Amino acid sequence: MEVSIKSLLALMLLGIAPLAMAQDDDYAEREAAEARMAQAFRSGMELIVQDLNRDSFGLFVSAIDVDDMVNRIFGLRLIDQRIQRDFREDMEDFDNFRSFVESTHQAEAEDGIKATLLLVESRGDRGRAVVRFEMSHFRVNYMEYDLGLDEYGNIRINDWTDYLWGHTFSERMGLSMVQAHPNDSAVRKLIDIQVGSPDVFQVTEILKAARDYNFERFFQIYEGMDPRLQRQRVVILIGLDTARVARRRRHQRTMLEAMAEHFPEEPLYSLSLLDYYFPTEQYELAYEALLRLKNDLRIDDGVTQARLSSATLVMGQPEDANAHAERAVEIEPDLEIGWWALLRSRAALQNHAGAVEVVDTLQSEYGHTLDRETLIRDPLFRTFVRSAEYQAWAAENVATDAG
Secondary structure (H helix, E strand, O other), X not given: OOOOHHHHHHHHHHHHHHHHHHHHHHHHHHHHHHXXXXXXXXXXXXXXXXXXXXXXXXXXXXXXXXXXXXXXXXXXXXXXXXXXXXXXXXXXXXXXXHHHHHHHHOOXXXXXXXXXXXXXXXXXXXXXXXXXXXXXXXXXXXXXEXXXXXXXXXXXXXXXXXXXXXXXXXXXXXXXXXXHOOOHHHXXXXXXXXXXXHHHHHHHHHHHHHHOOOHHHHHXXXXXXXXXXXXXXXHHHHHHHHHHHHOOHXXXXXXXXXXXXXXXOOHHHHHHHHXXXXXXOOHHHHHHHHHHHHHHHXXXXXXXXXXXXXXXXXXXXXXXXXXXXXXXXXXXXXXXXXXXXXXXXXXXXXXXXXXXXXXXXXXXXXXXXXOHHHHOOOHHHXXXXXXXXXXXXXXXXXXXXXX
């Protein structure tokens, strides 16, 4: 019996159609599942950040995957067994653990925590989130959270990276445990070069000095170290941490100089290096560090844009500065630092009418009294306060407020 080509094609199509429909159904189910997981990450982080802004760490600590965190902290580090046992017991004590986590998030926070959720990304049951924390004097810190979902679809926090301190929580905790009871083998694993016993002894002593807050001892050892040891990552990070806790500006600068010399391209240190580049007027390096930070975190927030504006302005690029400032207020119109960046860039461009608009916003929305005497403290505004646009605005607004 002969079968025509047309009949064969019809039979093939009959077989393909159900398969294609099944594949479409599978794809739709996968997409729906992905959307549900993405929403779980988003809503979970939103609730956690809202709780943080109420100065509560209950949701945050409850979301931590304790077993995974402990495994990350201990890792391959040769931590004393007694220290490990004590830490496991502390992790089981909710109040003790919450107090410790609070201390890692409250550094230099004024008037309670002010956190902003900038980004949540996910793929399947793994995700990441970036949260910005406000500090004093328009300074900020960024935390990047490594996230997961449990079998019930609840968000879990596996670890987080602190961009101000330049390490993950698990790394810093593991290092703290080595510091608590250092031994030669554990210290050797912290050093990435071949060293002898005298070098191990020096690093051990510097870890002990930092542990005991013996700042004079720490920097006495550091200054006598072999340069190969001075540029070790662990030594620089511990040194910077110690100097910050001690509020020793001279020693902070020493460690930041070492960080800038030996790890200038490390995005994780970009935020720290801004505290060195801006005061030393290395504005181009500050700009590059900001871009590395922005790209590494994959964010585009108002604070970073405002700081990019500041860097380009002092580099003599007012048009670029204005573009960054405009972007800052576009992204986050409620962010004060963005409006200050916009005021400075418009004043530099002698866009007096535009600058007046910003002055009006800063006074009406943020409660500043921007009279002539206040503004001329900054040389950038001296031409602006003599402009007809500002004088007309001041005559109507500053006088009214003063009256």
